[in-house]
Amino acid sequence: xxxxxxxxxxxxxxxxxxxxxxxxxxxxxxxxxxxxxxxxxxxxxxxxxxxxxxxxxxxxxxxxxxxxxxxxxxxxxxxxxxxxxxxxxxxxxxxxxxxxxxxxxxxxxxxxxxxxxxxxxxxxxxxxxxxxxxxxxxxxxxxxxxxxxxxxxxxxxxxxxxxxxxxxxxxxxxxxxxxxxxxxxxxxxxxxxxxxxxxxxxxxxxxxxxxxxxxxxxxxxxxxxxxxxxxxxxxxxxxxxxxxxxxxxxxxxxxxxxxxxxxxxxxxxxxxxxxxxxxxxxxxxxxxxxxxxxxxxxxxxxxxxxxxxxxxxxxxxxxxxxxxxxxxxxxxxxxxxxxxxxxxxxxxxxxxxxxxxxxxxxxxxxxxxxxxxxxxxxxxxxxxxxxxxxxxxxxxxxxxxxxxxxxxxxxxxxxxxxxxxxxxxxxxxxxxxxxx
Amino acid sequence: xxxxxxxxxxxxxxxxxxxxxxxxxxxxxxxxxxxxxxxxxxxxxxxxxxxxxxxxxxxxxxxxxxxxxxxxxxxxxxxxxxxxxxxxxxxxxxxxxxxxxxxxxxxxxxxxxxxxxxxxxxxxxxxxxxxxxxxxxxxxxxxxxxxxxxxxxxxxxxxxxxxxxxxxx
Ligand SMILES: Cc1cc2nc3c(=O)[nH]c(=O)nc-3n(C[C@H](O)[C@H](O)[C@H](O)COP(=O)(O)O)c2cc1C
Ligand code: SF4
Ligand code: FES
Numbered sequence: 237x238x239x240x241x242x243x244x245x246x247x248x249x250x251x252x253x254x255x256x257x258x259x260x261x262x263x264x265x266x267x268x269x270x271x272x273x274x275x276x277x278x279x280x281x282x283x284x285x286x287x288x289x290x291x292x293x294x295x296x297x298x299x300x301x302x303x304x305x306x307x308x309x310x311x312x313x314x315x316x317x318x319x320x321x322x323x324x325x326x327x328x329x330x331x332x333x334x335x336x337x338x339x340x341x342x343x344x345x346x347x348x349x350x351x352x353x354x355x356x357x358x359x360x361x362x363x364x365x366x367x368x369x370x371x372x373x374x375x376x377x378x379x380x381x382x383x384x385x386x387x388x389x390x391x392x393x394x395x396x397x398x399x400x401x402x403x404x405x406x407x408x409x410x411x412x413x414x415x416x417x418x419x420x421x422x423x424x425x426x427x428x429x430x431x432x433x434x435x436x437x438x439x440x441x442x443x444x445x446x447x448x449x450x451x452x453x454x455x456x457x458x459x460x461x462x463x464x465x466x467x468x469x470x471x472x473x474x475x476x477x478x479x480x481x482x483x484x485x486x487x488x489x490x491x492x493x494x495x496x497x498x499x500x501x502x503x504x505x506x507x508x509x510x511x512x513x514x515x516x517x518x519x520x521x522x523x524x525x526x527x528x529x530x531x532x533x534x535x536x537x538x539x540x541x542x543x544x545x546x547x548x549x550x551x552x553x554x555x556x557x558x559x560x561x562x563x564x565x566x567x568x569x570x571x572x573x574x575x576x577x578x579x580x581x582x583x584x585x586x587x588x589x590x591x592x593x594x595x596x597x598x599x600x601x602x603x604x605x606x607x608x609x610x611x612x613x614x615x616x617x618x619x620x621x622x623x624x625x626x627x628x629x630x631x632x633x634x635x636x637x638x639x640x641x642x643x644x645x646x647x648x649x650x651x652x653x654x655x656x657x658x659x660x661x662x663x664x665x666x667x668x669x670x671x672x
Numbered sequence: 673x674x675x676x677x678x679x680x681x682x683x684x685x686x687x688x689x690x691x692x693x694x695x696x697x698x699x700x701x702x703x704x705x706x707x708x709x710x711x712x713x714x715x716x717x718x719x720x721x722x723x724x725x726x727x728x729x730x731x732x733x734x735x736x737x738x739x740x741x742x743x744x745x746x747x748x749x750x751x752x753x754x755x756x757x758x759x760x761x762x763x764x765x766x767x768x769x770x771x772x773x774x775x776x777x778x779x780x781x782x783x784x785x786x787x788x789x790x791x792x793x794x795x796x797x798x799x800x801x802x803x804x805x806x807x808x809x810x811x812x813x814x815x816x817x818x819x820x821x822x823x824x825x826x827x828x829x830x831x832x833x834x835x836x837x838x839x840x841x
Binding site for chain 1: 690691692693694695696697698700701722731735736737738739753754755756758759760791792794795796797798799800804809
């Protein structure tokens with residue numbers, strides 16, 4: 237299988253700057269700055285069909301094309317490495333194995349956008365990743381790949397790392413811009429979109445780590461070659477799928493976009509762990525509705541996953557076995573989202589704790605039939621919140637109602653959770669070897 | 673009062689920022705590293721360094737999970753309670769560590785050595801369940817492995833709290 241992002245890397249090891257250069261690293265920068273116009277770089281990204289890897293799947297080249305090139309003052313690029321969506325750890329793996337790829341991608345994107353100052357926003361807990369980035373940036377500066385007059389092209393770029401202190405909402409692009417400015421990280425109203433008015437009021441592009449890390453390969457191999465690394469004609473490129481939960485081998489795998497869910501679980505993950513059978517999974521990070529066994533053949537690509545009623549999101553697949561209570565799973569997720577709500581708007585600030593209470597009642601055997609309607613109403617109502625956190629939070633509740641209504645009813649009619657004991661029996665009881 | 677070399681370092685950080693307040697998180701983190709938590713005094717100092725009012729700094733400090741506005745122990749043990757860790761036993765892990773330390777999650781041992789806090793996803797879900805102590809992360813935790821981490825933190829000089837009779841670890 238084609239490895240684009242994890243090529244030349246090994247688990248637990250960080251590729252050095254010199255090693256990266258010796259395998260052709262920064263060749264795309266030399267090529268682009270030497271022989272291509274910024275518009276050509278952007279056109280390559282458009283032709284590749286690259287869609288954002290940060291959750292929403294917006295076409296990257298198209299996003300770049302919204303940036304006005306004639307406004308006075310600077311433009312900015314922000315690389316989003318907040319990565320706080322539970323079940324998602326792909327950007328971490330990239331930064332711990334090959335931070336240079338991201339640095340190269342940022343130089344290329346900045347060149348295409350006419351950006352002279354870019355930022356990487358890194359969550360807490362990724363201190364190693366941030367350190368790797370700082371070292372890569374310093375080495376790139378020494379080699380004339382960052383700073384003034386890069387490789388004699390006349391193009392200038394400064395790249396800074398911002399390390400955050402932990403809050404999921406900082407990943408939302410307008411909240412992130414506030415966080416970077418040193419303000420309380422609540423989202424901003426859109427429009428104006430960041431592409432027009434973002435960081436310090438200037439045109440700003442926010443892209444995910446994995447999105448930007450794909451740019452060097454698009455320039456090196458050409459957009460068509462890159463696109464064809466996918467498993468289906470509709471999909472484009474590879475994807476980092478980070479798998480966790482009750483599989484035999486959890487880990488972050490670079491796989492062709494469009495590979496089926498079943499293929500991912502039975503292939504690189506080695507199937508389920510001993511004693512476990514597949515019951516359900518979260519296909520793309522904590523805010524996406526569940527898939528069940530009947531979704532095994534869904535191609536894991538943006539449109540097919542959406543058509544099947546969920547979202548590809550971040551590619552963080554969390555797998556649950558037959559002993560897992562899906563009410564308890566949903567409650568755990570809602571607790572996370574209610575805690576991480578920034579509190580700015582009422583539907584989310586008040587609504588999520590209410591949903592949490594309702595699920596707590598059901599899980600502890602005190603639920604009533606009408607609670608199901610309450611949940612259903614909230615799936616609708618929280619669409620009217622100020623940002624995408626609240627609708628995302630209701631993704632799992634939506635999945636629960638769609639696929640596990642019987643399990644909900646069972647809790648309510650039996651006045652207890654039918655799973656508690658079975659679940660505890662299969663927790664991790666001994667150290668298992670590390671595979672990622 | 674922070675030592676002069678630290679003040680100078682922080683002033684440099686602020687001077688290097690595009691706007692003063694851009695450096696706010698870095699400044700709060702550095703002050704927290706110095707004091708152990710973001711004390712009222714630290715909050716004042718941050719507001720002076722950044723040219724913000726204390727309440728503007730407070731507004732930021734209380735927003736972030738890893739900025740502590742209350743005293744914490746010498747070591748803060750964060751136990752991830754998000755979904756992937758939960759699926760592999762983080763509830764049992766947290767209970768066992770609380771029991772071992774003889775405290776409720778959210779509080780600090782009487783000797784001021786360890787604060788135990790549940791936290792949001794550490795971005796290490798493939799290695800669930802995970803904990804984080806300071807900036808160091810540990811994956812594939814079991815109650816036994818967690819107890820070893822805590823024993824190592826307390827070191828040879830600090831005696832671990834012995835669980836009561838009849839406990840199951
Ligand atoms: C609550 C919330 C959290 C988000 N967290 C992240 C994140 O951690 N990383 C990320 O890249 N995108 C995150 N996003 C999506 C960003 O808003 C934005 O769409 C993305 O960074 C754009 O990059 P892309 O086009 O390359 O995917 C989040 C969105 C929401 C609503
Ligand atoms: S939906 Fe939630 S996170 Fe988004 S602005 Fe409203 S309160 Fe904040
Ligand atoms: S869920 Fe615990 S590290 Fe992600």
